[in-house]
Amino acid sequence: MTTKIGFLLYPNMTQLDFTGPYEVLSRMPGAEVYLAAMSLDPIKADTGLRFLPDTLLEDCPLLDVLCVPGGPHVDDWFDNAEIIDFLKKQGQQAKYVTSVCTGSLILGAAGLLDGYRAATHWTSLEYLKPFGAIPDRARVVVDRNRITGGGVTAGIDFAFTVVAELQGEAVAKSIQLALEYNPAAPFKGGHPDAAEPAIVDAVLAAMDARLAKRRRNTEGFVSS
Amino acid sequence: MTTKIGFLLYPNMTQLDFTGPYEVLSRMPGAEVYLAAMSLDPIKADTGLRFLPDTLLEDCPLLDVLCVPGGPHVDDWFDNAEIIDFLKKQGQQAKYVTSVCTGSLILGAAGLLDGYRAATHWTSLEYLKPFGAIPDRARVVVDRNRITGGGVTAGIDFAFTVVAELQGEAVAKSIQLALEYNPAAPFKGGHPDAAEPAIVDAVLAAMDARLAKRRRNTEGFVSS
Numbered sequence A, B: 001m002t003t004k005i006g007f008l009l010y011p012n013m014t015q016l017d018f019t020g021p022y023e024v025l026s027r028m029p030g031a032e033v034y035l036a037a038m039s040l041d042p043i044k045a046d047t048g049l050r051f052l053p054d055t056l057l058e059d060c061p062l063l064d065v066l067c068v069p070g071g072p073h074v075d076d077w078f079d080n081a082e083i084i085d086f087l088k089k090q091g092q093q094a095k096y097v098t099s100v101c102t103g104s105l106i107l108g109a110a111g112l113l114d115g116y117r118a119a120t121h122w123t124s125l126e127y128l129k130p131f132g133a134i135p136d137r138a139r140v141v142v143d144r145n146r147i148t149g150g151g152v153t154a155g156i157d158f159a160f161t162v163v164a165e166l167q168g169e170a171v172a173k174s175i176q177l178a179l180e181y182n183p184a185a186p187f188k189g190g191h192p193d194a195a196e197p198a199i200v201d202a203v204l205a206a207m208d209a210r211l212a213k214r215r216r217n218t219e220g221f222v223s224s
Helices: A015-025 A081-091 A103-109 A122-131 A154-167 A169-178 A197-206 A208-219 B015-025 B081-091 B103-109 B122-131 B154-167 B169-178 B197-206 B208-219
Strands: A003-008 A031-037 A065-068 A096-100 A140-143 A146-149 B003-008 B031-037 B065-068 B096-100 B140-143 B146-149
Touching: A003 A015, A003 A081, A015 A031, A015 A065, A015 A096, A015 A154, A015 B015, A065 A081, A065 A103, A081 A103, A096 A103, A096 A154, A103 A122, A103 A146, A122 A208, A140 A154, A146 A154, A154 A169, A169 B197, A197 A208, A197 B169, B003 B015, B003 B081, B015 B031, B015 B065, B015 B096, B015 B154, B065 B081, B065 B103, B081 B103, B096 B103, B096 B154, B103 B122, B103 B146, B122 B208, B140 B154, B146 B154, B154 B169, B197 B208
Parallel strands: A003 A031, A003 A065, A065 A096, A096 A146, B003 B031, B003 B065, B065 B096, B096 B146
Antiparallel strands: A140 A146, B140 B146
């Protein structure tokens, strides 16, 4: 059984939103992974890492699993016709429509989360609302055929959930053992509910300009 | 304060061994990250993902943190003079000599783990011994200035440990919150101590030929 899994890649994305689930999903028996982008030039992540897509959006086959990773500048793509058209076309027929981190906001801009519960990076939950989505603080949210993960590293937990949905728990557990996924964070506080207030404030302050821009881009959003 | 962090990249490596810690370490204030390889051509990971190095081994500046990711074919590099010479040169002066997953076996082949406790992927712990290293089943092992992580996903826990060593817990916690690193594995069994025996057996069976080759390559290892 073949499962066609496609990731949308775009400039300034957060590479771990993609590379975490990629490592898990590409090891699923029968997985055929497509890395789809607007051009075949190297994609440069927000942190500088450059990696290569392997198919143009227009050449990407119809997918069983569509996955949109996030990044600090997802707002730049809300009105990009090429990306939005790709997501609408794939999203209306894919078996699962998924995202990691703020990738859910791009799914939202494509009209694919209207009426669905969805996760995103903890700083952006409220920005799901203008798209008709219902923000959910869980690390991985499954609502009918929408599976969305929270911020960045949630993409790994998300991916094991997707594998289990597609092929069952035994396959997910085998990949988990092969990747030694027995996480042990050296510190607590990886979520605002558990973090020290001073650290929450520092992270929000560092993202202030970006979040103000996101507020403008989502509150003023008009579906194309 | 600038911290020069260099990853050794090579064909058939496991991309998440590198991209996990890269996401964490590249966000550390003052981090200057170097992706060093034998050529500047795209590196193709064992799963197929292609990404780009940015410096040749011979052009890489002296590093504060040297990091060697692993992969299923690390044995191919034990007697590669270019890689081993690079590691010896960097390793004798770096502030921290580090690895993720089976990257520790390449450090071992370069003579950099003799007398040190070290982690590696759970299937390869015994293969550390021919290099004089003392296998340690912990997820992250710190022995003097050697910091080594266990299999694949342990690289994320490893990286937060490195950040805390370099710049303290508050910086590590800020990055952890920004990356929402509050892991929640959907299933137990990401380590053989906790996995179902049938799943341990299946994972070992799938790696049988590769591990037999590793046994030959490590037991017969003669330092160059």
